Amino acid sequence: MYTQSFNVPDSPGAKTVALAPSSDDPALQAAFDTRIDADGRIEPQDWMPEAYRKTLVRQISQHAHSEIVGMLPEGNWISRAPSLKRKAILIAKVQDEGGHGLYLYSAAETLGTSRDQMLDGLHSGRAKYSSIFNYPTLTWADVGVIGWLVDGAAIMNQVPLCRCSYGPYARAMVRVCKEESFHQRQGYEALLVMMTGTEEQKAMVQDAVNRWWWKCLAMFGPPDADSPNSAQGMRWGIKRVSNDELRQKFVDATVPQAKVLGVTLPDPDLKWNAERQHYDYGQIDWAEFWETVNGNGPCNKERLATRVKAHNEGQWVRDAALTHAAKKQARSIKEAA
Amino acid sequence: MSTQLKEWPLWEIFVRSKQGLEHKHCGSLHAADAAQALEMARDVYTRRQEGVSIWVVESKAITASNPDEKGELFDPAADKIYRHPTFYEIPDEVGHM
Numbered sequence: 001m002y003t004q005s006f007n008v009p010d011s012p013g014a015k016t017v018a019l020a021p022s023s024d025d026p027a028l029q030a031a032f033d034t035r036i037d038a039d040g041r042i043e044p045q046d047w048m049p050e051a052y053r054k055t056l057v058r059q060i061s062q063h064a065h066s067e068i069v070g071m072l073p074e075g076n077w078i079s080r081a082p083s084l085k086r087k088a089i090l091i092a093k094v095q096d097e098g099g100h101g102l103y104l105y106s107a108a109e110t111l112g113t114s115r116d117q118m119l120d121g122l123h124s125g126r127a128k129y130s131s132i133f134n135y136p137t138l139t140w141a142d143v144g145v146i147g148w149l150v151d152g153a154a155i156m157n158q159v160p161l162c163r164c165s166y167g168p169y170a171r172a173m174v175r176v177c178k179e180e181s182f183h184q185r186q187g188y189e190a191l192l193v194m195m196t197g198t199e200e201q202k203a204m205v206q207d208a209v210n211r212w213w214w215k216c217l218a219m220f221g222p223p224d225a226d227s228p229n230s231a232q233g234m235r236w237g238i239k240r241v242s243n244d245e246l247r248q249k250f251v252d253a254t255v256p257q258a259k260v261l262g263v264t265l266p267d268p269d270l271k272w273n274a275e276r277q278h279y280d281y282g283q284i285d286w287a288e289f290w291e292t293v294n295g296n297g298p299c300n301k302e303r304l305a306t307r308v309k310a311h312n313e314g315q316w317v318r319d320a321a322l323t324h325a326a327k328k329q330a331r332s333i334k335e336a337a
Numbered sequence: 338m339s340t341q342l343k344e345w346p347l348w349e350i351f352v353r354s355k356q357g358l359e360h361k362h363c364g365s366l367h368a369a370d371a372a373q374a375l376e377m378a379r380d381v382y383t384r385r386q387e388g389v390s391i392w393v394v395e396s397k398a399i400t401a402s403n404p405d406e407k408g409e410l411f412d413p414a415a416d417k418i419y420r421h422p423t424f425y426e427i428p429d430e431v432g433h434m
């Protein structure tokens with residue numbers, strides 16, 4: 001699905017993409033529109049409007065960065081997991097997130113951007129990633145709550161993306177969604193276990209829920225009224241369900257789960273609205289959300305620094321692997337001669 | 338280290354999900370060489386026993402058809418409906434054929 005190499009470009013790592021011509025040709029635009037309207041899929045070699053390509057590159061690379069940075073808050077707890085079983089589970093989950101990042105980087109590469117370019121965007125601070133990962137994981141309960149609520153919110157967001165108009169992105173999302181359900185369940189189950197524990201442990205769960213709930217609601221993005229680009233995304237079949245609609249679905253799904261768990265969600269305005277057949281909920285603090293998006297959250301600097309450090313410290317491994325590969329190849333050529 | 342060595346080349350990954358089925362393209366990844374690509378494909382695409390066999394092909398070794406020539410390439414088959422069984426009218430009493 002990612003191969004389109006009848007035109008092999010320069011750098012060895014770059015995706016072998018022959019970029020589809022981007023002209024203002026009305027016939028091409030019309031063909032594109034017709035396919036979108038018929039709910040068809042766009043593949044890497046197909047003509048696409050430049051703005052569609054740019055939007056996808058930005059969205060998919062940000063999504064990839066989020067998976068990669070998302071490994072950090074939970075990674076903090078791998079060495080402190082309360083049992084070997086929980087440790088193995090957490091390692092598996094964090095490893096999945098690394099894989100999700102890779103599927104998504106690969107999908108973005110089909111649009112003609114290179115892995116190095118994207119990593120550079122992340123490491124230089126130019127590129128954004130999901131703001132949710134800029135909050136700290138203070139206790140073991142945070143790990144459970146991240147699985148339950150953060151992965152839960154991510155699933156709500158990602159399921160409609162499986163029907164995205166861009167083929168490689170949609171296929172990557174199918175793969176991701178298959179793996180996400182374990183993430184949410186392991187988190188929720190870890191919390192269920194804690195809720196059978198001491199008063200202190202139960203309080204820990206409630207505290208983590210209190211700290212994460214509002215941040216999770218903000219994950220769906222600004223209200224529809226304040227999302228000017230949403231309509232274009234919908235028109236292009238990149239976005240299928242609006243921010244507010246997804247947020248509502250998440251709230252409606254989570255309230256009964258909280259009840260089973262035995263925690264309260266920290267919102268006095270949260271109540272069932274019989275008329276709407278949905279839960280009403282209170283005001284999200286958007287000022288705080290934007291502060292964090294713009295780099296001033298509690299962990300933005302730490303996350304980026306950790307990521308850059310890990311990348312730099314892995315440089316010798318990447319270099320050594322290439323040198324080793326070159327040596328092996330030279331040896332096998334010599335033996336054959 | 339020269340700069341052209343900086344990024345690992347790209348590989349396309351094909352996985353056979355179970356014995357008796359074909360290898361199916363499932364994605365791509367960067368790796369220094371084929372052996373490493375195989376190992377990484379194992380870790381990335383078969384963490385839950387999704388495969389019993391993996392092929393890796395360096396992306397640049399694949400030649401793809403040009404979408405602009407889709408017409409010339411595939412249209413010749415469009416008017417050869419007699420290649421399909423439904424083209425032929427067979428009396429009902431013959432039964433399944």
Ligand SMILES: [Fe+2]
Pocket residue numbers: 067096097100176
């Ligand atoms: Fe993920």
Ligand SMILES: [Fe+2]
Pocket residue numbers: 097151154180183
């Ligand atoms: Fe996840």
